[in-house]
Amino acid sequence: MSMDRAARRKAYNVFVWNLNTTHAIMFGLASRVLTVSELTNRIRSALERSFECVWITGEISNLRIPASGHHYFTLKDASSQIRAVLFRGAAQGIPFALQDGLEVVAYGRVTVYEPRGDYQLVLESLEPKGIGALQLAFEQLKAKLTQEGLFDAARKRPLPCFPQTVGIVTSLSGAAIRDVLTVMHRRWPGIRVVVHPVPVQGDGAAAEIVDAIRTMNALDELDVLIVARGGGSVEDLWCFNKEPVVRAIANSQVPIVSAIGHEIDVTLSDFAADYRAPTPSAAAEVVVPRADEFRRRVSDYRDRMVQAVRLTVQRMREQVWHSQRMLPDPLVWLGHFGQRIDELDLRLRRAIRDEHGMKHRQCREWQTRLYLARPYSQLHRARTVVHDRHHRLREIMVARLAGARSRTDVGLARLQTASPLAMLRRGYSRVETLPDHRLVRKAAEVNVGDLVQAYLGQGHLICAVREAVSDA
Structure with a gap:
């Protein structure tokens, strides 16, 4: 390992794991094992000391704006990308709206988000690349309001x-x-x-x-x-x-x-x-x-109106003059009119006379019809018809009642002849057992000592059977 690489590792406190010798080599640290949090914290400190604030250009992607108002996105170019965050306070100072695909020039500091171990940019300001921030905000709001029809x-x-x-x-x-x-x-x-x-x-x-x-x-x-x-x-x-x-x-x-x-x-x-x-x-x-322009226009309108009225009056005078020339002599016209009135009066008198005669004949005809159809005559004819039908109906009812009475008398005579009471009155009797009142038809139906009741033509007898004799 060259001295330059060793120096850089020492400067950034890099921890290297040697797989061949299976032991840890520490540069600039005490010979002990670090936790993940300690290592991440030292990496963050090293990055923040080395990159205090930087300007960076890239394209926004994966933009996410939660309810907190912070902006989370990725800045990328053709071959690399880095996470970035724009906190709510800084975002409120940006006049335009962030969107995916927007190329920007950003200013911020490099740091490490320790819970995930990701390095990221914490941005303080953004400018659209190639166009001013205010101009971009102008174009964005103009497009939005135009789409709403606010500028129609x-x-x-x-x-x-x-x-x-x-x-x-x-x-x-x-x-x-x-x-x-x-x-x-x-x-x-x-x-x-x-x-x-x-x-x-x-x-x-x-x-x-x-x-x-x-x-x-x-x-x-x-x-x-x-x-x-x-x-x-x-x-x-x-x-x-x-x-x-x-x-x-x-x-x-x-x-x-x-x-x-x-x-x-x-x-x-x-x-x-x-x-x-x-x-x-x-x-x-x-x-x-302008007041003077207004007065001039009013004066022009007045002159034009006066001229129009004059032309109208002149035109109407000419029309009256031509109409007078076209009119005939009033006396001749009145004469023709009087003759026409006389003719119409004569025709009207004749029409009234003819109409009166026709109406008179119609009245006489209707009078005759009314006389024939007067209610008294109709009532007299109706009364005669009702009287005849009432007489016939009475005769029919009397005949039918007499026949019904005769048939009733014959039936009653037949019923009386066939009645059991009539037979009893002729000396016969009707015998029933006591106490169940069974009809006795044969002597064998009772026993000696039984009580029987005999119905006669008038009254009845209660007897005790002393002997029951059956005919051979």
Whole structure:
């Protein structure tokens, strides 16, 4: 082993296991066996001393963002990769969103994650490779809001032609407010202006701009709202590229004109606004019409209306003159009209007379029919029919009742002749045993000493059998 390799191993406290001699050789350490945790800790200390902070470029892959807000991913190039972590505090300072496949330039320190024994980078900052962080954040948010339709032209509303009250959201200390008010006063001295002062750069500017837009929307008197700021760097204008501000402008119920920076400065608020003015002064010119121009236009409209009325009156006079020439002599026209009236009167009288005669004949005919069909005649005929049918029905009922009575008498006579009581009255008797009341038909059915009951034509006898004699 060369001296250089031995020196490097000593410098990094490397522990080597010699398989041939089966004993441990320690460089720079006491001759004892280390635990895994001790070895990992010494490796971490050596790495952190040798690589305090480094710049590294690579492509993000396997990005994972748990609920804690930390970012875990792998930085890789064509042949190697290394684990990296961006803790939540550092991640909040990055304006763009990390994503797989994004090439970045990262700054951080090399360390070892002891529970797994993996070496990794703990990053403090990230920059997209080949493009600035703010530009990447701009493009990412623009793509997202475009996909949502927030920048669609169909959402843009027209600006009022003659606003009565104009709202302005800007800083009171900048040149923008002075330029806007100067132009407005020059173009329309009597216009009413409501100003909501806000900071237009810095950390808290976005939240205050959003609150100002909402406050101005709560005022029913506003016709249009200008969100303005003077020129500046990308960082100075960045609050107008933040998502809450862009959404507040897009959701405003009052039409908004954005006037942020100079003509070359473009922000996402410009895309969300109903109209984008290149400068604050231009916004004032777009929103407020010139009073003298307005008066000139009113005068032009008045002259055009007067001319149109004159032409209309002249045209109507010519039409009346032509109509008078086309009209016939009124007396001749009235004569023809009177003759026509006489003819129609004669035809009407004849029609009335003919109609009256026809109706009279119809009335006589209906009178005859009504006389024949009067209720008294119909009732008389119906009464006769009912009387005849009642007489016939009575005769039939009497005959049927007489026949039924005769048949009943014959049946009763037959029943009386065949009745057992009739036979008893002729001297016969009916004998039953006692106490079970069995009918006695033969002498053999009773024994000497039995009690029997004999039914006669009138009454009955209870007898004791002294002798039972059966006929041969």
